[in-house]
Amino acid sequence: MKRDTIKKHEDFATAMNDPSARSAYFLIRAKKAKYKNDPRYGISVTKRSFKHAVDRNRAKRMLRDWIAFNEDLLRPEWDYIFIVRKDIFCADCYTGRGAMRKALRYMQKLPLEPSSECGVVQSQNKESLPEIEETQE
DSSP states (O other): OOOEEOOSGGGGOOOTTSOEEEOSSEEEEEEEOSSTTOOEEEEEOOTTTOOSHHHHHHHHHHHHHHHHHTGGGSOTTEEEEEEEOGGGGGOOHHHHHHHHHHHHHHHHHSOSSOOGGGTOOOOOOGGGSOOOOOOOO
């Protein structure tokens, strides 16, 4: 099944506690799929890292190849965001595919829902807080 791509800017936004994995060549962020039966992925290549359009296009082409090769490891209930790093040009085809496989296998082990152990602070409502009695002196 071929995945659609994420095109809108607001769909690229992820929370700090969303599952992520990193490699020397890219960073992967995942979040629950916006559309249940239509998982997507997006690729982010910044002008700050790659000044020339030729380099940005080459980096996207390389990453798309690695994603297509390891598509069986992508979870159907997640949308993925791939952020390209400068060192992507240091990798050949086999090294990049291996790095992608390793990162996606790591992502498969992560829970679907973020937990409070990942750094999310649960807010408490007033009813759960103990009442403090005032004392008069």
